[in-house]
Amino acid sequence: MKYINEYRNxxxxxxxxxxxxxxxxxxxxxxxxxxxxxxxxxxxxIPSLLPPTIKLLSGPGCPVCVTDKRFIDQSIxxxxxxxxxxxxxxxxxxxxxxxxxxxxxxxxGADVRIVxxxxxxxxxxxxxxxxxIIFLGIGFETTxxxxxxxxxxxxxxNLDNFFLFSSHKVMPPAMVALIDExxxxxxxxxxxxxxxxxxxxxxxxxxxxxxxxxVISGFEPVDLLQSIYMLVKQIEENDTKVEIQYKxxxxxxxxxxxxxxxxxxxxxxxxxxxxxxxLPNSGLALNEQYSRFDxxxxxxxxxxxxxxEKGCIxxxxxxxxxxxxxxxxFKSVCTPVNPVGACMVSNEGACNAYxxxxx
Amino acid sequence: xxxxxxxxxHGSGGKLSHDLIKQLFVKHFDNPVLQQQxxxxxxxxxxxxxxxxxxxxxxxxxxxxxGDIGKLAVCGTVNDIAVSGAKPLYLSSSFIIEEGxxxxxxxxxxxxxxxxxxxxxxxIVTGDTKVINRxxxxxxxxxxxxxxxxxxRQKDISSGNNIQAGDKIIINGSIGDxxxxxxxxxxxxxxxxxxxxxxxxxxxxxxxxxxxxxxxRFMRDATRGGISxxxxxxxxxxxxxxxxxxxxxxxxxxVKGMCELLGFDPFYxxxxxxxxxxxxxxDAEKVLEAMKQDDAGKESAIIGTITEEHPGKxxxxxxxxxxxxxxxxxxxxxxxxx
Numbered sequence: 001m002k003y004i005n006e007y008r009n010x011x012x013x014x015x016x017x018x019x020x021x022x023x024x025x026x027x028x029x030x031x032x033x034x035x036x037x038x039x040x041x042x043x044x045x046i047p048s049l050l051p052p053t054i055k056l057l058s059g060p061g062c063p064v065c066v067t068d069k070r071f072i073d074q075s076i077x078x079x080x081x082x083x084x085x086x087x088x089x090x091x092x093x094x095x096x097x098x099x100x101x102x103x104x105x106x107x108x109g110a111d112v113r114i115v116x117x118x119x120x121x122x123x124x125x126x127x128x129x130x131x132x133i134i135f136l137g138i139g140f141e142t143t144x145x146x147x148x149x150x151x152x153x154x155x156x157x158n159l160d161n162f163f164l165f166s167s168h169k170v171m172p173p174a175m176v177a178l179i180d181e182x183x184x185x186x187x188x189x190x191x192x193x194x195x196x197x198x199x200x201x202x203x204x205x206x207x208x209x210x211x212x213x214x215v216i217s218g219f220e221p222v223d224l225l226q227s228i229y230m231l232v233k234q235i236e237e238n239d240t241k242v243e244i245q246y247k248x249x250x251x252x253x254x255x256x257x258x259x260x261x262x263x264x265x266x267x268x269x270x271x272x273x274x275x276x277x278x279l280p281n282s283g284l285a286l287n288e289q290y291s292r293f294d295x296x297x298x299x300x301x302x303x304x305x306x307x308x309e310k311g312c313i314x315x316x317x318x319x320x321x322x323x324x325x326x327x328x329x330f331k332s333v334c335t336p337v338n339p340v341g342a343c344m345v346s347n348e349g350a351c352n353a354y355x356x357x358x359x
Numbered sequence: 360x361x362x363x364x365x366x367x368x369h370g371s372g373g374k375l376s377h378d379l380i381k382q383l384f385v386k387h388f389d390n391p392v393l394q395q396q397x398x399x400x401x402x403x404x405x406x407x408x409x410x411x412x413x414x415x416x417x418x419x420x421x422x423x424x425x426g427d428i429g430k431l432a433v434c435g436t437v438n439d440i441a442v443s444g445a446k447p448l449y450l451s452s453s454f455i456i457e458e459g460x461x462x463x464x465x466x467x468x469x470x471x472x473x474x475x476x477x478x479x480x481x482x483i484v485t486g487d488t489k490v491i492n493r494x495x496x497x498x499x500x501x502x503x504x505x506x507x508x509x510x511x512r513q514k515d516i517s518s519g520n521n522i523q524a525g526d527k528i529i530i531n532g533s534i535g536d537x538x539x540x541x542x543x544x545x546x547x548x549x550x551x552x553x554x555x556x557x558x559x560x561x562x563x564x565x566x567x568x569x570x571x572x573x574x575x576r577f578m579r580d581a582t583r584g585g586i587s588x589x590x591x592x593x594x595x596x597x598x599x600x601x602x603x604x605x606x607x608x609x610x611x612x613x614v615k616g617m618c619e620l621l622g623f624d625p626f627y628x629x630x631x632x633x634x635x636x637x638x639x640x641x642d643a644e645k646v647l648e649a650m651k652q653d654d655a656g657k658e659s660a661i662i663g664t665i666t667e668e669h670p671g672k673x674x675x676x677x678x679x680x681x682x683x684x685x686x687x688x689x690x691x692x693x694x695x696x697x
Contacts, residue, residue: 001619043683221679
């Protein structure tokens, strides 16, 4: 398959692995921020190709995993309202809230529908005028623009029964918060698709203030190994900077149109991250102008008190301080069939990927 | 039949039921056993043992590229018998139909079942029809049960008791076709693809394999959960493990493309016409050649080996040469695919 096979070329992969071995002297830890990277690294068995000097850590880049339990609890509360249809990306419905989950609510009668795009949610809104359709907006700069487009379309079509419940987040505050929390890493494998939208400028503080390497990477094995090579080179030569490996997609200035749409529809807010707590200006709330599409403002609901799971170390894993295997619940109590924490639910979650590919 | 749609009366046991059975089921499934219209089919089976299995089919949509719910209902049960090492002989078919369902579509399904049964060399000897109020079930659900004749020497195949280190693992073609065909048809109608379900009866292929080698250690059809699930079941709690070479597993370009786009792993996507065989190493090439002679085995390939190392675990050498574990599918990847 074009643009896939080239980047999974075994000879090229092995050559890159060899080159990394040759130049890697210092003991280093790199964090892949994006859940898509975590998946790819585990699925292709990339750790088995790296020298012992390099350790890879999974960061807070899986949208489902960083979504705070409060958001899940509130979504569940919405789903229990008689006149509400919840529309959501599939991963979210299995995430455990404090006492239930969306799929448990669905089983006892809540109308919860999986969609592949917010545009499907708009369609459901048009077909069900007597219901309130709430779209659960999760994800980073990659999915936020499409939610923004959804809201703009709803405005254009004058839909008065469509609402966005936004837990959209932006990536840079979390990347900085991790370093401030004392997570010891030497460089970031920065998210390819987030950067496609934002451009590379958002990471400029990371090398400047913290002397960490940053390479924006694609998702195929050749991309990832080349990015690791570039990071090792930066560290070995003591020349940390922001580099783009994923040049076939990412431009330094990013996707200006998407940025403008996001700016038009959203404003920054302080937001909860699972494991990281409240990070200033890390979330996206709807601008005043679009309040009538804001589920939180328009649909009052009573939400039960959020209870954190005992023993679950998702938060610490998201920070890269511990490995899924360090968690007492991993594989014994917490499995993909019966997930305790969000990191086990999503395909892109570190615990889920470790469970499937490297036990 | 003058009616266009199924009415509750078609399941009542009265005149409408009688006509439906006669003019649809008996007409197309036509065989001497069914003709007798006895309460139970009376069968003569001369064999060491019989293999007996049942399966229910609720696929949505009921018609999809490469098949339909009827074809699936015949193939699914025939294949479960065949991979046990038995020769499939007789099937039952039970229909649960939603009130208002089109009789024309029902006939298409019945004809499809009859064709598939004929190809597989089995006969449908008994059945039942129930009609459920509109909205209480989705169009039509089918249950088929089947029996097959099992020869003494094939008895250990389904348990895999004779698997040994060094045995080869063989598959009869590309993976993920069925799951992705259903997905495309159901969820992405504006997504242009020529992916077809691999739904087919595999008993003739199995017969060829058994004819050519007495050292078939294990067979299982890889349906829901994909080949990952079968490969895991194969080694679970056993004193051997297995090594798979990802590059040797056939995946069609269109299936691969759609999986990439939607974030699915073909290893976990359902098949309806694929079997994983474990065969003694010395017979592997011979079996492979025999498989390639069958329509359902043209793309057969040796994909791995049973090993004494890492007992209880399946390891895969990825297409780029990395190594990782193969795990079972957790939860439901796609509901109602069969």
